[in-house]
Amino acid sequence: KDLRSPWLFLREVTFTQxxxxxxxxxxxxPGALALDVLQNGFDGEAGRRVSANLSLLETSYTQELLIAHKLMQTCAHMYFRTVSDLAPEITRFSVGLDDDEGSMHNILRPETVESLFLMWRATRSQ
Known part of the structure; x- marks a missing residue:
C-alpha cells in the first residue's frame, strides 16, 4: 500500500527501483486468493459471516480475503473511472490513479470478471 494512494495495488519491481x-x-x-479460501478455508456459513464483517474471524484466511477485497476494489475502480467503462491495460498510482497514455486500450481480458465471481462465491457479498 502506497500511503499517497488510497488504493491497494502491486508495484512493478525492476533491478533498481x-x-x-x-x-x-x-x-x-483477488480471484486466486478467494479460490484458496474456498478450497482450504471457510465453509459456506463462515464465508457469509466474513462477508458481513471481515474482522469476525481471526484467521489467516480472513486476512487473505481482506487483501483480496481491497485489491478487487482497485481493479473494479480501474473500470468505473473511465468513460468507456473499460480498464486500461496499465494504471499508474501516484496520488490517485493515472492512466498510462500508451496503454489506454483494453483487450477484454477475463481476469476482473473471474475475480469478481470468485470473490462473490467466497463472501456472498456484492
Whole structure:
C-alpha cells in the first residue's frame, strides 16, 4: 500500500527501483486468493459471516480475503473511472490513479470478471 494512494495495488519491481503501476493482468489475484479460501478455508456459513464483517474471524484466511477485497476494489475502480467503462491495460498510482497514455486500450481480458465471481462465491457479498 502506497500511503499517497488510497488504493491497494502491486508495484512493478525492476533491478533498481519500484514503479507505482499495475498491469490489468494482476486483477487475477483477488480471484486466486478467494479460490484458496474456498478450497482450504471457510465453509459456506463462515464465508457469509466474513462477508458481513471481515474482522469476525481471526484467521489467516480472513486476512487473505481482506487483501483480496481491497485489491478487487482497485481493479473494479480501474473500470468505473473511465468513460468507456473499460480498464486500461496499465494504471499508474501516484496520488490517485493515472492512466498510462500508451496503454489506454483494453483487450477484454477475463481476469476482473473471474475475480469478481470468485470473490462473490467466497463472501456472498456484492
Amino acid at each position: 519500484t514503479v507505482p503501476k499495475m498491469d490489468h493482468l494482476i486483477c487475477f489475484l
